[in-house]
Amino acid sequence: MEIQPVKGTRDFYPEDMAKRNFIADLWKQVSLRNGFAEYDGPIFEYLAMYQLKSGDEIASQLFAFEDRGGRQLAIRPEITPTLARMVNQRINALPRPIKWFSVPRLCRAERPQKGRLREFFQWNIDIIGVDDCLADAEVIFCSVDFLSQAGLTNNDVVVRISSRRLMAALLGYFGIEKEGLEKVYGVLDKKNKVPQEAFGKMLEEVISDSSKRQKVQKLMAVESLSQLEDFAGSDKNANQAIEELKQLFNYLNIMGISEFCKFDIGIVRGLAYYTGIVFEIYDKSEQLRAICGGGRYDNLLADFGGQKISATGMGMGDCVLGIVLEEKGVFKNLSQKNGIEYFVALADESLQNESLKVVTRLRRAGRKADFSYKGGSLGKQLKQASAANAAMCVILGEEFTQKKQLVIKNMDSGQQDIVAVEDFFSRLG
Amino acid sequence: MEIQPVKGTRDFYPEDMAKRNFIADLWKQVSLRNGFAEYDGPIFEYLAMYQLKSGDEIASQLFAFEDRGGRQLAIRPEITPTLARMVNQRINALPRPIKWFSVPRLCRAERPQKGRLREFFQWNIDIIGVDDCLADAEVIFCSVDFLSQAGLTNNDVVVRISSRRLMAALLGYFGIEKEGLEKVYGVLDKKNKVPQEAFGKMLEEVISDSSKRQKVQKLMAVESLSQLEDFAGSDKNANQAIEELKQLFNYLNIMGISEFCKFDIGIVRGLAYYTGIVFEIYDKSEQLRAICGGGRYDNLLADFGGQKISATGMGMGDCVLGIVLEEKGVFKNLSQKNGIEYFVALADESLQNESLKVVTRLRRAGRKADFSYKGGSLGKQLKQASAANAAMCVILGEEFTQKKQLVIKNMDSGQQDIVAVEDFFSRLG
Secondary structure, X not given: OOOOOOOOOOOEOHHHHHHHHHHHHHHHHHHHHOOOEEOEOOOEEEHHHHHHHOOHHHHOOOOEEEOOOOXXXXXXXXXXXXXXXXXXXXXXXXXXXXXXXXXXXXXXXXXXXXXXXXXXXXEEEEEEOOOOOHHXXXXXXXXXXXXXXXXXXXXXXXXXXXXXXXXXXXXXHOOOOHHHHHHHHHHXXXXXXXXXXXXXXXHHHHOOOXXXXXXXXXXXXXXXXXXXXXXXXXXHHHHHHHHHHHHHHHHHHHOOOHHHEEEOOOOOOOOOOOOOEEEEEEEOOOOOOOOEEEEEOOOHHHHOOOOOOOEEEEEEEHHHHHHHHHHOOOOOOHHHHOOOOEEEEEOOHHXXXXXXXXXXXXXXXXXXXXXOOOOOOHHHHHHHHHHOOOOEEEEEOHHHHHHOEEEEEEOOOOOEEEEEHHHHHHHHO | OOOOOOOOXXXXXXXXXXXXXXXXXXXXXXXXXXXXXXXXXXXXXXXHHHHHHOOHHHHOOOXXXXXXXXXXXXXXXXXXXXXXXXXXXXXXXXXXXXXXXXOOEXXXXXXXXOOEOOEEEEEEEEEEOOOOOHXXXXXXXXXXXXXXXXXXXXXXXXXXXXXXXXXXXXXHHOOOOHHHHHHHHHHHOOOOOOOHHHHHHHHHHHOOOHHHXXXXXHHOOOXXXXXXXXXXXXXXXXXXXXXXXXXXXXXXXXXXXXXXEEEOOOOOOOOOOOOOEEEEEEEOOOOOOOOEEEEEOOOHHHHOOOOOOOEEEEEEEHHHHHHHHHHOOOOOOHHHHOOOOEEEEEOOHHHHHHHHHHHHHHHHOOOOEEEOOOOOOHHHHHHHHHHOOOOEEEEEOHHHHHHOEEEEEEOOOOOEEEEEHHHHHHHHO
16 A cells, blocks of 8 residues: 655655754744743644634634544644633733743645645744833844844845834724724735735725725835824824834844844734734745744734733744745755764674673763664775764774774764773763 | 633643653654654644554544545554655665654544543654664663653663564464454453453453463463473474564663563553564553553555565653653753743843843843843842743843943852953853
């Protein structure tokens, strides 16, 4: 019986796993140094949870199933609903602010395409319980901290920032009704993603009044924060939202990442639950979807049955990111870095047991060590050591039989040293 | 709307995640130092793959679903079928032996009970392409290496070892037909798990001939390898299987773990695919299910449409293991170990921007650093630092305003040093 993997899923052979681990390990490391604590939830939850607030696109892409108890379940397409559930469950016991991160495996029944798969990993960071846009700045800083730690610069990526709060205030000020706002957001979110003409047509469908529509079109052509004040007039909400954006850019400057960041009125975000600052990060080639996106969602905990507590966060998937990192050559030499430290080889088959003892002692001392099952000539074993990217070879031969000495061969330089067994191990510490 | 988690799944709050990471990180570390490379597969695969060889118990516990393309899929209940599929796909390109490990998330629709959940994590290690029982010894060594690295000794755990090959040879020698063997294995596997009387009754159901049954019952009372030879008589297969077990114990002795290991005729393993050495590890209190189990499965790759290539491996779940480690106090002080390194506090609110710069520099230098969003008095901030298990506090106050100096407070000893900002950062490296 010949079995295939399911389309849109990935097999992680060791060389693929090394790339996945490079990303996930760095996500974790950067999260921890920025003061976030790791959490996780189950891979499946009640279906109803994802139909509540995830937005139509995600809700239509669920892998849903029924268990034998008749429960309607689904594999998680995102982790934010789980986060909201978990925080609500313990809201009175958790010290605030809650700064949490997670690296969940997620599944969406999408049509597989470049940068989109049916199964992927997504870094999530969230700060719950802070109103100040310093929290939004910290989320953006943390995302940029990861990207620059991975080797990318402001020549490679750009953070595009706007504000749902600003957009809501201005659209209200223009006289657009609250009821239709969600549809309008959906269209505005497409501004950078579809040709100008198509954008105009989509806008016509959601804003029939041509004078209102013209105001919105003029607004969407704004290129800097300073141009916004003309639009806001004396509207208090709009002016507050502009002040908040200015304060955010001030924080980003203090944090030393302003060269990565740009105001962009076209950033609206597809998901229904955003309420304040929103941002997306793109690679500068502009050929790919967003590397990551996030923003403030002050109503979500209440929507999930909890108190109204302010929150802001970010999600970064591994698919688009992986393409960008691959293009920039970040994954080069990973197999060397992941190679074993000591390969123990035999010049004399009668030393097999002794060699096994050396391998075991190396492992017990915390060193990555291996040996050849096939055995054969020393040359063959050294070849196997090279294939395993071994840094050093430990050879047991005549010197061992006669004087309990090991030959230590540096596989890079070829240099050989002869060391007494006990000296070798005591130097390892 | 109030939403619950699904029964049998777990929420990993940061303190639970710290335990899960303690286990998973050590699984990875021990695998790597023993020369295994990490792989992974998708969380769901074709349902048919799990119905093929997983055994009735697992096949009856699948979370199965249909996608919109009408594909019959299931969340993975084990990773061995994926391993077989992946190895078969690239069998001619992969250098042998293949020494791989994985730490998959798995789901089984079981009734949740102590040590058994519907979602869990399982460490898997496998060696493919080695006939010699040295590979079985290495798998056992690796399991024990993890347990002792986690802090357990041979007073806490025991490895019970037997051989399917031996059992097959002896049962054949006793005249039991090959066709009924699978059912007989199922019963023999229960020897250590049910009362003696119940075991006798179960045996009657699968071996009707009383003289054959008596031979089997006598065999199952054997307590040491040396007693086996009387049963084997002149049967070549049985004697070879005994020799192999002796050689295995010889290897385990060379590897220095014989005090953990014990021959136990009652170890048969439930799964259908085992063909040689089999083993299970138990905590010595005998109150729990096996911590881990494994063995040789030489036909599995062929069963999945590949070549016949020998293989041996092991699986260790996190549920029973977690209970044992908790009981032994291994998880103590994890939150201290995971605390942040530097908490940056302000004695003067006007220094907020300067403090943010210090936090950012610490993070950029790879240090786990955080600060207070709430601010307030220095005392309040130091309290928050304690709650975050901070090792050190960095305080910006008068000394900073006047001389660009930081107060560095050791949170453990309470000792305070005053250091110039640039000296502090240059010492960090």
